[in-house]
Amino acid sequence: MLGYTITQWLFGILSFLAIMFALMVVFTRNPVNSVLYLVLTFFCIAGHYLLLNAQFLAIVHIVVYAGAIMVLFLFIIMLMNLDADTEPQKHIGTRFIAGIVGGVLLFVMVGALRGAEQIQLVQTGSSQIGLVKNLGKVLFSEFLFPFEIASILLLAALVGAIMIGKRDTNINSKETTNS
Amino acid sequence: MKGLFIISGLGILAMLAEIFKFKKLLYPLVLMGILAAYAMNFMEWNNNYDIPMFGNMIRFDNVALAFSGVILVTAFFWFILANDYFEHDHITDHFALVLFALVGALMLTSFSNMTTLFLGIEILSIPMYVLAASRKRDLASNEAGFKYLIMGSFASGFLLFGIALIYGATGSFDLMAIRAFISHANGDLPAFFYAGVLMVLVAMLFKVSAAPFHFWAPDVYEGSPTVITALMSTIVKTAAFAAFMHLFLVVFGGVSETWSMVLAVVIALSLVISNFTAAAQQSVKRMLAYSSISHAAFMLMAILANNRGWASINAILYYSLAYSIGSIAAFTVLYNVSKARNSSNIEAFNGLGKRHPFMAACMVIAMLSLAGIPVTAGFFAKYFVFSVLIGTSFKWLIILAISTSAVGVYYYFKVIIAMYFKSEESPEEVTMETSHVLLLALTALFTIALGLVPNYVIEIFN
Amino acid sequence: MLNGIPINFYIMLSAVIFIIGVIGVMARRNAIIIFMCIELMLNAVNLLLVAFSTLHNDPSGQVFVFFIMAVAAAEVAVGLAILSMVYRNFKSIDIDLLSRLKN
Amino acid sequence: MLVGLLIIIPLIAGLLVFFTKGNTSRTLALSLSVIEFILSLVVLFQFKHNPESQNLILNCSWIESLGIHFAVSIDALSMLMVLLTTFLVPLIILSSFNTTYEKPNSFYGLILLMQMALIGVFTANDGFLFYVFWELALIPIYFICLIWGGENRARITFKFFVYTLLGSLFMLVGFIYLYNHTGFDTGIKSWAITDLYQAGKSLNLSQQSFVFWCIFLAFGIKMPVFPLHTWQPDTYVTSPTQGTMLLSGIMLKMGTFGLIKWLMPMTPLALEKWGGVAIGLAVFGIVYASCIAIVQKDYKRLIAYSSIAHVGLIAAGILSANQQGIQGAVMQMLAHGVNVVGLFLIADILMRHTGTREMDKLGGIRNMNGNFAVLFLIVMLGSVALPLTNGFVGEFLLINGIYQYGAWIAAFAGLTVILGAVYMLRSYQAIMLGEKRDSAIAFGSLQSSDKWVLYIICITIIAFGVYPKPLNELAEEGTKLIMMNLK
């Protein structure tokens, strides 16, 4: 088909969609819609993972992001009762400048991210690395330490979230830091 | 290595303390634990040099041990400072969070893989976000935590993008591998590798709060509870510098021409902005925040002199020790003064010289040290930085640093002048716990001792 | 070429998504959206890492993505907790209102 | 070992005095400083008889890895400076006996600590140690001026502090630069003065120029040389009298001493190239400060400006880099130290007895106290360098030295001979002569401590004017050593 393989077609479509949805996340006024667009973006990215033979990662991605994180976001948004009407908007000029700066950043990035042509290709196509078995092996041997230490991270997040979320019984303010 | 585990264990223990009802025991336990970790640290000195741990994820060589030592010493001091901070009901949560942050800090001294770097930064940062916001009813604290979180995560994005690019170019997260790759490539590296290095640089500059990535620091420092600010400006900073140094002196030293000019400009900008803004502050807390930016710039100067090898590392080590101890002393005084006078403004210090001579004297020593006057530790800190930088082509930075540190003297001395030469308006008695008196005496002693015999720190790697 | 697609394309794609995230952070006032945009940036990085992982045929890239996900989850948990606390106190999550600390 | 004692005694004395109260502190401080003076005479004796004696050298390692040593020693130049310090400090302490200061223990303690630092500066043989003492000297004087100073003291002393600190940081940079160039042959870096000399000489012109200006800035500010002087008059006026005496009598000499011993032998090429510029500044400063002194109304401020003029001549003499110039500078440093202490004491006496230093409001004091008039006259004559006063020997040698550098510069510098007479005589006339003025009516007689200080100073002025040989010999010897190093 026009000299492109299916993968290439898929890549094109997924990329286009991912970028489109990403833009929608930024430019939709209603936060709820933003979340939904973000979920869609995640799905596109998961698609890319599949294209790249990272099947397990694709699944985890869907489960963690779309399933857990995004639900959390939605939940908070619902809780705060945010919608298009209450959504505060930046001044149009600010947004315009943000866009310009983003464009310039893109331009600079394009300049900066040259040089990938030189990379030696190791192998193509049917990679096995994305399989659970391979990943698990690496994770529990080479990456054992980070894996273990990540638990500290999660514990810290857990404690932190609980501490912040818990209602105070007394005001623990002996000092004021207002000024 | 073992110290890291001890601290992790302590953190988990702190979590459990609430459940198993040994809250009262926790404080001494933590102090003892830190001492134990320090002892372990000490015993590992020279023992397992160059033995990679866990698939080369983490490596406690002497440099790492030295920086861990600085962090542990500071942490010990900090826990003394913060003893009454833990008296309220969330005691265990706070303990756990601080200890987890400590784990992150120790990882940052010893990482040898991008994964551990990233995890270390996050383990350090996430508890800090929470701790900054820990004063839940206080709007300033809320705002501080929130700002820190947003900007911290944003910076993490850049860090990760940089790591990804470096991974793409080199095919590994292992720092030794990356270093070997750089030296083998002989300058024949893809452009996006350099982009990756620069993005990591930006993220690290954010962590050490160098201009123009410093904006978060003054606001967060000011909004956070004073003890947490003390934590941020000492342990977090030391850890960030250990990481920075490891990355840019050891790993990316081979491509220094990419980043050294950038770093030089950043240092210049930091020196000017921090000192000049600090001079205009009314709040001592905020002034210390800006001054910490200026100190960061000084430490960065040592990194800039990357061709000086061990001398640079020595300089950073010494600087972070001197700065941490000086800061702890300054924050101890600030904490007590603002508690009594209900303000952290400079006026709160008026007449302290009469009211509490000991406290004032220790504050003078701290200020002199931070200003870099001999024979305090701060002087040698600056001296070592100058002496490594003077052999490079960045002599102009020294001139700039000297000029701006004159401004620095201005704001540090403002405190001294307030303490001794302004009559006090508020009659509140300033009192201090015995532990704090001890702490101040200890830090003052350390500051002077380090200034008199800097050998013991400076010759540590020889 | 990975599956017939040049690596450059992936780099560009993730750069674009990353920058869209950056623009979002800059352009929006709603803290939650900003948070989401940061997630977008992280995902761009994830995509890049996976692409490089495949390129180098090295699983560590993908493992790294796991860690990023874990961190992202932790960050989101803490972040949303702080956000809800801020909302409780300020009755808003407009970042422009959070500017008491300045100068 | 003796030299170590010289440094340690004031330190211990200072600490001891901190723990005393009221009048005990000043008595203790005085007696301890007299002991220190006696010790310095012992050192002088030792030096005269056996200059190579181990007693005069102390060298122990301080920071081994950086080649920093706690190395102090006595040579002819430092002997003179130490004598000046130990001689003046008891006088300065004695001169304070008629003023009650709050917290006298801190006041005298700080003076003694200052003495320690000053002796350290003058005896240091290690660049780093020199720098450390240099900075250490700044802190006590800063607090003396700040705590016991007059109007606007916070702003003025701060300006002084920042000014001098800035200068000394540049000096540190210069020294570090030299330090980095030491040990090319041995590979061992060192801060020893001889190694720094060697390192300095191994540099090319542009490197030497960098070092020269970095270090000159510090010394120039300390002295101070035009146009780095604006901290000085305000600080002198605001400081308590004893602070001013320390500043002008001894501390100022740190700059000139440093110039002689530390800067010139290190950068001979730069001296050749830039010496002229520096001399130009110094000489212009002479005329400039003299002129300004002429129109001063406050006597203390007048002395402050006259001090700039004097030190300008000293600096020009030093920078002319010949035997007469440097030797004259050394002699003049000693003389100026004594004279200026006398002058500031007189200003203090005026202030205490009449409540003002404004010359317009004074006059005719000679009618009330002829003794004081004579003492004042002698000190003044010493200051205008009349022959047979101590000021003359130095001034003659200085103009001689400058003349050898350039005849016209010497003629211009020599204007100090005329202008000095103008402002000194004018002020003397305004204060002492003429009919009695209201402010002077209650002048009364001098307190005995003031009298004794003035007697001692006047005796010194005349004794070393008539027979300068003992000091002059040392100055000659020290200068010869420097000249040898200059080659």
Next chain:
Amino acid sequence: MIKLVALIPLFPLLGFIINGFFGKKISKNVSGWIASLAVLASFIVSLLIFIDLEEHKEMTSHIVPLFSWINSDTLKIPFEFLVDPLSSWFLLIITGIGFLIHIYSIGYMHDDEGFSRFFTYLNLFVFFMLLLVLGNNYLIMFVGWEGVGLCSYLLIGFWFKNTAYNNAAKKAFIMNRVGDLGFLLGIILIFVTFGSISFDKVFTIASSGSEATVTAIALLLFIGAMGKSAQLPLYTWLPDAMAGPTPVSALIHAATMVTAGIYMIVRSNVFYSMSEDASHIVAVVGVATALFAATIGLFQNDIKKVLAYSTVSQLGLMFLGLGVGAYSSSVFHVTTHAFFKALLFLGAGSVIHAMGGEQDMRKMGGLKKALPITFVTMLIGTIAISGIPPFSGFFSKDEILAHTYEHSPTLWFFGQLASMLTAFYMFRLLYLTFYRKFRGTHEQEHHLHESPKTMTIPLIVLAILSVVGGVLGLPEFWGATNWMHHHLDSIIVQKNPSILNHTKEWTLMAIAVLSAGATIFFAYMVYMKNQILPEANDAKLTGIKKLIYNKYYVDELYDFIIRKPLDGISVVFYKFMDLQVVDGIVNGVGSAVTGISFVVRKAQTGHIGLYIFGMVVGIITILFFTFIK
């Protein structure tokens, strides 16, 4: 004997110390006599040494080392004395006249409260003056030179309650210092050129110096002499110096100190002999001063001012003599001038004493009867200074003028003119003071009395000396021996024998005597015959009279070209340069810091959006400059 030379300055020094420390405790008479005897002792020693020296002609100069004073490498300055014909002669003048004036002062100052102080200063002065002439090197000379300046300052301002006197004292000191700077630079140039400043060494190798250098040395030394000896343009202090007590004017400002310049140039005659230009300048300055001061003297009404201008004028003549190479003649004139000018001043002092402090001649007159001794002695002095033979002034002045004629008739003409004017104003003084009728108040008239013996005896002694002083230097063409010439022979390197023929010499002498006589007659006509009195009101003077009466407005001119600009510059330096520019820059840096702080601080707005924005711009900049540029 020679070794005892150290005693000469020691006696006055002892007198100074005794009077200085115990003056208030001992009685007036005692302190006065202690001081006088100290000088007398010095005089006796000087006389002995002088005789000793005369007797042993084979060795004319003796160096007496005392101690080493200043050493600096090659610069070695010992404290040592030189005794030779020149210095021994000056010792006699100083101690001799000094002693007489001390005696005189006992009477003159008797009622003054600062009696012992006066003698303290006077003894100190003698001490320094002796140092000046005794020193064997220029620096010791300089010590004495400055020392006498100090004493002059102290004595002019002796009555320190009077502001005008204090100003006069200050003026004298400062103006002298201008000259001293020249002298000092001259000394240094001598050292730089010859490697020594000792007379014995320098003069033996003086010929090795280039002419330009020697000229420079000579001129620098001459600047010093100008200041001390009140030559144009540094003369204005001397008339003002009359503010001091009259004995001071006699001793310091007539007989001794002001002649120090002549001593110095005679001492350095080697240099002047080598440099034609320098000598010429000395001569021209000398004659100009002589004439200039003489004209001013014509219209002065203050008795001491007339004498002061006369002194300036006579000093000018002496420099004229030096300039034309007649060194011994100048020393001769110094000597005779010391006699008669001291006499005149002391006489004037006697008059003032009698008049109760009045110095204005317009209010005197007819004092002949009341003060007979004073009148006679003053008459002798006046005749002597006017150059009437055989009084001493005639011989010395004539010798100088004869040598001048030899050198340049033009200079001679002006010198002769000045000499004529001298005769005029001196007789004017005499007529106005002693003749005609008394013009003062009744009270003063009642009070008139002759002075006590302590004052009249010195007058008489000096009068005798003024009469016979001429024998020291009788003209050689008379067939007599010029003792002074021979005495100084060994000091002067370039001999200056007269080459004029006898006719010419006789002619010159006749012109001098006749012109003096004519002038005296003219003065007689004006003041005695026509009874003309000086205008009582200064303001009514017009034209050239006004100009001269106001001393050509030189003081005002100096005020205008030196003092005012100096004050102006000082104010500009202080108010503008120091406070505005230099300190302004320093403070400007301070305010700039504050200003920048304020601006930079504003960037910290507290808005996260802006912070992020800042970061992104930072990143863009970094990437841009690294990759795109």
